Amino acid sequence: MELADETVEDWLRYVEIQRVWETLDPELTPEQIADLSSMFLDETRSSGDYRFLNAALKLNDWLREHEPSLLSSLELDARAQAELDRLEAEVGLS
Numbered sequence: 001m002e003l004a005d006e007t008v009e010d011w012l013r014y015v016e017i018q019r020v021w022e023t024l025d026p027e028l029t030p031e032q033i034a035d036l037s038s039m040f041l042d043e044t045r046s047s048g049d050y051r052f053l054n055a056a057l058k059l060n061d062w063l064r065e066h067e068p069s070l071l072s073s074l075e076l077d078a079r080a081q082a083e084l085d086r087l088e089a090e091v092g093l094s
Contacts, residue, residue, distance in 0.1 A: 008043045011036055012055055021058035030067040033059050034074055041079045053083050 006014070015036060020026045026033065040056035043049065057080055063071040071077060 008039055008052070011039065012052060015055050015059065021062040023062075026062075030063065030070055034063060034067070034070050034076065037063065037076050038074060038079075041076070041083060044083050050083075050087060053080065053087070056080055056083075 015021075018026070020028060020033065028036070037056045037059040040052040040059070044053040044056065056076070060071060060076050060080055063076065
């Protein structure tokens with residue numbers, strides 16, 4: 001599966017159904033998982049749909065365990081934290 005061939009909704013469905021974050025050897029490469037996390041964070045930012053943030057956080061957890069250098073090089077944790085901060089502000093938790 002190529003990332004460009006599917007919609008962000010299709011990928012969200014795939015990640016959730018396959019439970020990619022729980023798999024020791026997923027069908028996706030670590031780079032594809034990082035790309036999906038980035039795509040989900042972009043979608044969260046543009047749509048305000050926090051289902052994508054939830055999925056990105058799960059993928060980031062997988063990357064933290066299996067490919068920590070990839071996670072940090074793309075600043076995925078920092079981007080996810082920015083979205084969490086925005087969510088907290090929206091619901092009045094900050």
